[in-house]
Amino acid sequence: xxxxxxxxxxxxxxxxxxxxxxxxxxxxxxxxxxxxxxxxxxxxxxxxxxxxxxxxxxxxxxxxxxxxxxxxxxxxxxxxxxxxxxxxxxxxxxxxxxxxxxxxxxxxxxxxxxxxxxxxxxxxxxxxxxxxxxxxxxxxxxxxxxxxxxxxxxxxxxxxxxxxxxxxxxxxxxxxxxxxxxxxxxxxxxxxxxxxxxxxxxxxxxxxxxxxxxxxxxxxxxxxxxxxxxxxxxxxxxxxxxxxxxxxxxxxxxxxxxxxxxxxxxxxxxxxxxxxxxxxxxxxxxxxxxxxxxxxxxxxxxxxxxxxxxxxxxxxxxxxxxxxxxxxxxxxxxxxxxxxxxxxxxxxxxxxxxxxxxxxxxxxxxxxxxxxxxxxxxx
Amino acid sequence: xxxxxxxxxxxxxxxxxxxxxxxxxxxxxxxxxxxxxxxxxxxxxxxxxxxxxxxxxxxxxxxxxxxxxxxxxxxxxxxxxxxxxxxxxxxxxxxxxxxxxxxxxxxxxxxxxxxxxxxxxxxxxxxxxxxxxxxxxxxxxxxxxxxxxxxxxxxxxxxxxxxxxxxxxxxxxxxxxxxxxxxxxxxxxxxxxxxxxxxxxxxxxxxxxxxxxxxxxxxxxxxxxxxxxxxxxxxxxxxxxxxxxxxxxxxxxxxxxxxxxxxxxxxxxxxxxxxxxxxxxxxxxxxxxxxxxxxxxxxxxxxxxxxxxxxxxxx
Numbered sequence: 001x002x003x004x005x006x007x008x009x010x011x012x013x014x015x016x017x018x019x020x021x022x023x024x025x026x027x028x029x030x031x032x033x034x035x036x037x038x039x040x041x042x043x044x045x046x047x048x049x050x051x052x053x054x055x056x057x058x059x060x061x062x063x064x065x066x067x068x069x070x071x072x073x074x075x076x077x078x079x080x081x082x083x084x085x086x087x088x089x090x091x092x093x094x095x096x097x098x099x100x101x102x103x104x105x106x107x108x109x110x111x112x113x114x115x116x117x118x119x120x121x122x123x124x125x126x127x128x129x130x131x132x133x134x135x136x137x138x139x140x141x142x143x144x145x146x147x148x149x150x151x152x153x154x155x156x157x158x159x160x161x162x163x164x165x166x167x168x169x170x171x172x173x174x175x176x177x178x179x180x181x182x183x184x185x186x187x188x189x190x191x192x193x194x195x196x197x198x199x200x201x202x203x204x205x206x207x208x209x210x211x212x213x214x215x216x217x218x219x220x221x222x223x224x225x226x227x228x229x230x231x232x233x234x235x236x237x238x239x240x241x242x243x244x245x246x247x248x249x250x251x252x253x254x255x256x257x258x259x260x261x262x263x264x265x266x267x268x269x270x271x272x273x274x275x276x277x278x279x280x281x282x283x284x285x286x287x288x289x290x291x292x293x294x295x296x297x298x299x300x301x302x303x304x305x306x307x308x309x310x311x312x313x314x315x316x317x318x319x320x321x322x323x324x325x326x327x328x329x330x331x332x333x334x335x336x337x338x339x340x341x342x343x344x345x346x347x348x349x350x351x352x353x354x355x356x357x358x359x360x361x362x363x364x365x366x367x368x369x370x371x372x373x374x375x376x377x378x379x
Numbered sequence: 380x381x382x383x384x385x386x387x388x389x390x391x392x393x394x395x396x397x398x399x400x401x402x403x404x405x406x407x408x409x410x411x412x413x414x415x416x417x418x419x420x421x422x423x424x425x426x427x428x429x430x431x432x433x434x435x436x437x438x439x440x441x442x443x444x445x446x447x448x449x450x451x452x453x454x455x456x457x458x459x460x461x462x463x464x465x466x467x468x469x470x471x472x473x474x475x476x477x478x479x480x481x482x483x484x485x486x487x488x489x490x491x492x493x494x495x496x497x498x499x500x501x502x503x504x505x506x507x508x509x510x511x512x513x514x515x516x517x518x519x520x521x522x523x524x525x526x527x528x529x530x531x532x533x534x535x536x537x538x539x540x541x542x543x544x545x546x547x548x549x550x551x552x553x554x555x556x557x558x559x560x561x562x563x564x565x566x567x568x569x570x571x572x573x574x575x576x577x578x579x580x581x582x583x584x585x586x587x588x589x590x591x592x593x594x595x596x597x598x599x600x601x602x603x604x605x606x607x608x609x610x611x612x613x614x615x616x617x618x619x620x621x622x623x624x625x626x627x628x629x630x631x632x633x634x635x636x637x638x639x640x641x642x643x644x645x646x647x648x649x650x651x652x653x654x655x656x657x658x659x660x661x662x663x664x665x666x667x668x669x670x671x672x673x674x675x676x677x678x679x680x681x682x683x684x685x686x687x688x689x690x691x692x693x694x
Contacts, residue, residue: 162421198606243465245472343476345608368607375600375610378588378629379394379418379560 006031007038007073015066029103030118035079037118039063040103041072047091048072051098052084053352055325060089082120082350083357084323108356110183120350128192128363129185135195136161140187143205145233150215150225158187158204160194168241169203170370171234172272173226175216175251175258177206183355189362197374198367203238205230213294216251216258218301223262227269244271245314248369252276252358261301267312272369275318276358280329282306311340317369318344319361321351384668387594387622390587391662391676392560392630397432398661399557399585405673406665408583410436410554417442417569418561418589429559437557438549442569445542449572452538456531463527464568467520467616474516475613481509482611482645489641506648513614513649517597520616524571534574543573550578560588560629563600564615567593576619584621588629591658595627596620599650603636612646622666626650631657631678637686644684655680656689664691
C-alpha cells in the first residue's frame with residue numbers, strides 16, 4: 001500500500017497555523033516519499049515558481065498556495081537516486097528574484113553561487129568525498145608557468161603523500177583545476193582513493209584558463225600549450241612515467257571538449273581521458289548547432305570526429321547526467337568511440353550539469369583509468 | 380606437494396589478532412625467525428608488531444631496502460630491470476584486455492537459452508579458452524624472465540652476489556622464515572631478485588596473504604568488488620611453487636562474493652585441478668608432503684561453485 005503524501009494529510013486534516021507549524025518542524029524539505037518529492041515554501045509571495053535544471057521536464061513549475069495560508073507546495077515525480085539542483089523564483093508585486101530554499105540546508109556551490117539540492121530516495125553522499133583521518137594527505141603546490149603562446153598561467157600541482165623523487169608517477173592534467181578543487185573536493189578525493197589503494201600514487205596538475213570558452217572549445221593553441229609546453233615542463237620538473245598509459249587529461253563541460261580535442265590533435269600522447277558532461281555539440285546537416293555560435297568550433301571538431309573516428313587515446317571514461325541536455329550528445333559519442341578500438345566506459349547518473357555530479361563520478365572514472373594497487377595488495 | 384618434508388604454514392591476515400606465534404609454537408619453532416616484509420615496500424622495517432608478537436627473535440631480511448642498494452650500485456642492471464618490468468606490465472595489460480573479452484563471452488553463453496548439451500559444450504569450450512589464455516600468459520611471463528636471466532645472469536653480478544651471500548648466512552642461522560603479505564608483485568620481484576628460494580630448502584616456512592600466494596605455483600589477483608566495476612581474477616605470474624596444487628585466495632571474507640555461485644564456479648573451473656582456497660583472517664593450515672594438517676577456517680571452493688570448510692588431517 002502506498003503511504004499518503006504528507007502534504008495531502010496536512011491538507012485533509014485542515015491546515016491551521018498550528019498544524020502548519022508542526023508540519024514544518026517535523027519534516028525535512030523537500031519531503032521525499034518514494035518516488036515523489038514535495039517542495040514546500042512558507043512565506044508571503046504573489047507567485048512562486050520552482051526553477052530546476054532537469055532537461056526533459058518543464059523548467060518552471062508553479063507551486064500552489066494553500067488558500068488563506070502562507071504555505072506553498074508542489075509534488076513532482078523524482079526517480080530514486082536522483083540529485084536535483086533548484087531554486088525558487090519568488091514574485092512579490094512587480095518584482096521577482098531567485099532564492100535558495102530556506103527550508104533545505106543542502107546546497108551545491110559552483111562558480112555562479114549556490115543552488116538548493118534535492119536528494120532523491122537512495123541517493124547518498126559518497127563517503128569517499130569526506131576527509132578520512134586515516135588517509136595521509138598529499139600536498140598542493142602552486143604552479144606558475146610562463147607559456148610562450150598563452151602567457152602566464154597559474155594552477156596547482158598535487159603530489160601524493162610519501163612522494164619521492166626516486167619513484168616515477170602517472171600524470172593527470174585537469175582542466176578548470178581550481179573549480180575541481182573547490183567544488184568537487186578533488187584533493188580529498190585523491191587522498192582517499194590513494195589511501196584505499198583504488199588509484200596509484202599520482203601527480204595531478206590542476207590548470208586554469210583565463211578565457212575558457214575560447215581556449216577550451218577546440219583550440220589549436222590550447223592543445224599546443226598543454227602538450228608541447230606544459231607537459232615537457234612537468235616532465236622536466238617531476239618524476240613522471242613516460243608512457244601514454246600513465247598520462248591523462250580530464251575536464252567537464254567545455255573542459256571535456258578541451259581534453260578530448262587536445263588528445264585528438266596529439267594522438268597516442270594522452271593514453272587516458274576522463275570526460276564529464278562534455279559539450280560535444282554536433283550537427284547532422286549544416287554547420288550551426290542550435291546551441292549558438294559559441295559552439296561553432298566544437299561542432300566543427302565533433303563533426304570531423306564523427307566523420308572519421310580515430311583512436312587518439314587508449315582508455316576513455318565518459319560520464320553524463322541524464323537530466324542534462326548534453327546526454328544526447330554524450331550518448332551519441334559512445335558508439336563512435338567504441339568503433340576506434342579504444343576501451344570506453346560510459347556512466348550515466350540521475351543528475352544534472354553540475355559539479356557534484358562530476359564529483360560523484362570521480363571514483364569510478366579515476367579508478368578505471370588509473371587502477372590502483374588494490375588487486376595487488378594482500379595484507 | 381611439498382619439495383621436502385619440512386613444514387610450510389599458510390596463514391590468513393596477521394595485522395589484527397595474529398596467529399603466527401601459535402603456529403610457530405605448534406611446530407616447536409623456538410629459535411630465530413628471519414622475516415621478509417618486502418611486500419610492505421618502504422614500510423618494510425615498520426615491523427614492531429611482528430617482532431613483538433614473535434617474542435623479539437626476528438631478523439628482518441630487508442629485501443626491499445637491499446634491492447634499492449643494488450639499483451644504486453648497479454645502474455646498468457637497474458635500467459635493464461626497469462625495462463623488463465615495463466615489458467611484464469605490457470604483457471599483463473594485453474592479457475587483461477583479452478581476458479575481459481573471454482570472460483564476457485562466458486557470461487553471455489551462461490545466460491543463453493539453448494539445448495542443454497550445446498550449452499554445456501559451449502560453456503566447457505569457453506572455460507577452456509580462458510584456461511588457455513591463462514596458460515599462454517604464464518608462458519609469456521616465463522619467456523620474459525628466462526630471456527632476462529640468460530642475458531644478465533644477475534645473481535653473479537657483484538652488487539647482488541654480495542647481498543645474496545649475506546642473506547644466505549642469515550637464513551642459514553635461523554630456524555624458520557616468515558614471509559609477510561603486502562604488494563604481491565613487489566614481493567615476488569624481490570624474492571626472485573635475490574633468488575631466495577635457493578636458501579629456503581628444508582626451512583620451516585610461515586607465510587600469509589601475499590606471502591602465501593608467492594609460495595604457490597600461480598599467483599592469482601582477484602577482487603570481486605573493486606570500485607571500477609566487477610573485477611576479473613587474473614593470473615599475475617608463477618609463484619615459487621613450494622606449495623603445489625592450490626590457489627591461495629587471502630582476505631576471502633571481503634574479496635570474494637562466495638554466494639555468487641556462477642562467478643566462483645568460473646574461478647574454480649579456470650584453475651582446476653588446483654584447488655581454490657579462501658583464506659580469511661585467522662585461517663591457517665600446515666602443508667607437509669602434500670598433506671594438510673592443523674586446518675583452521677579455510678574455505679574450499681568446488682568446481683560446481685559451492686564452498687565448504689576445507690577438511691584436513693589431524694596433526
